[in-house]
Amino acid sequence: MLILHGAEDTNVPLGQAxxxxxxxxxxxxxxxFVIYPxxxxxxxxxxxxxxxxxxxxSWFDRWLRPADDGADN
Incomplete structure (x- = not known):
């Protein structure tokens, strides 16, 4: 899970994040979890x-990129 949140967000209060x-x-x-001031x-x-x-x-590369199985395709 990647949580990127604005510190002054009035739609989704920071406390919820x-x-x-x-x-x-x-x-x-x-x-x-990252808070942007x-x-x-x-x-x-x-x-x-x-x-x-x-x-x-970076998050997508880490979690969604297919694993390299070493096979030549």
Missing amino acids: VYFHRALRHFGAEHE REGHSIQERNHQLDFLRRTR
Whole structure:
């Protein structure tokens, strides 16, 4: 689970994301939790947008990329 959340989000309060993160940690679920300061429900600051995209791509590469079985296809 990848949780990327704006600290000033008024649609989904930060507290809900924090509780979700704590539950995932309690049950040993693999996850990453990032809070972007000054951001609302959509990420506006350029550096945060770039970080958001980098983390999303990295997460997808890690969990959705097919395993290399060593076979030549």
